Amino acid sequence: MGKLDGRVVIVTGAARGQGEQEARLFAAEGARVVVADVLDDQGETVAKEIGPGAATYVHLDVGEEADWTAAVTAAKDAFGTIDGLVNNAGILRFNELTATPLDEFQQVVRVNQVGAFLGIKTVAPEIEAAGGGSIVSTASYTGLTGMAYVGAYAATKHAIIGLTRVAALELAPKGIRVNAVCPGAIDTAMSNPAQLDPEADVARSGEALDRFYRKLVPLGRAGRPEEVARLALFLTAEEDSAYITGQPFVIDGGWLAGVSVL
Template identity: 80%
Template sequence: MGKLDGRVVIVTGAARGQGEQEARLFAAEGARVVVADVLDEQGETLAKELGALYVHLDVGEEGDWRSAVTAAKDAYGHVDGLVNNAGILRFNALVDTPLDEFMQVVRVNQVGCFLGVRTVAPELEDGGTIVNTASYTGVTGMAAVGAYAATKHAVLGLTRVAALELAPRRIRVNAVCPGAIDTAMSNPALLDPSADREETSRALDELYRKLVPLGRIGRPEEVARLALFLTSGDSSYITGQPFVIDGGWLAGVSIV
């Protein structure tokens, strides 16, 4: 038996990267996955491969959220879980960040998470789960990612409030806080079909060798396994918590 047998889980930003690996792992563990994204071609291809349902979902649009939940219930009858994975990153010094850019990041990362919780939670079966994707930068600071860090701090606040409010229904709400992960967000070369993915990943490992105690960049499959833990019964007494997955980066600076 799989750890998610019979459960219906919506995964946002599921067409590639962490979301794709979460969708793949959840399906392998018996879940009926709703692959949600704005990348329709990639999302539909993945859903077809997994025997899953694809829905177009711009996480900043209330109507898209309502349509996604309706589609999930029409297809599977109920919803048991949500992984708020969709997110974007923009690099800029805080004082040089245009308001439009800041609000673009807020709309996807923060508003998208809020709308997901607000729309899906009332439809969840009692005992359901929500996993929000925050970040290493949601528990510390990092130069040049002010908008991103601000939204990820906000995601942790939303996670804790939702955990308290939904606890009477035994709905657990937790957050994953990845450090640098080998996805298109940290490795734009992955968006180039002609790029050697293994070579670019090795280059990133070398870059992070001195920054991260475990000596490499993280893999999306590793984040997916953490999301599985928080969605499955293995974490039955855990709610309202941030889970940092960063290879030890947050632990501190080594001088040797």
């Protein structure tokens, strides 16, 4: 038996990276998964690989309320109900705060912050109707501290933690637990865009990042997306986390613990 047998979970940003690993792991644990993304070809491939009856793909721009409504309809048409949500979709832009254009800042807010808000707003009533369940939102290490050159991103991730706490308070009487995962450096295309550039020297850029993380992270490496997926699974599985809500869970190899002098 799987930890999510009988569950139906929407995972946003599920075409690649952490979201893809969450979708695959949840399905392996018995859930029927709605793979949601704007990367249609990649998302459809992930859903097909997971298998018919276990996954379906829906196009979802998380900053568009109409897309959320359509995604919920598609999920219910495919599986009848919804009792879980992973708000994973997000974008990252590097820029000095005072040099950040307003439209760039608003773009990050629209996807990361508004996307999480709309996910909670739209899906929570469906989870309540299904008898309760779980919402997990992807915040960040930077949602609990500062980091230079990612001001817009850090602001949205702080906001997600605030949304998580408020939603946990308001939705607890409806049988819905709400938590956040706060990854540090994870080896995905978001943290290493060279993975997306066929002309880039991915091996060399990867080696440089490895050296960087060996110095920066106490555990000496970047995290893997499947490790974040296992944390999301823990927070979604009722048998493991039934008494946990309103909490940010850091998964960063010890980065937030402090500065090593060695």
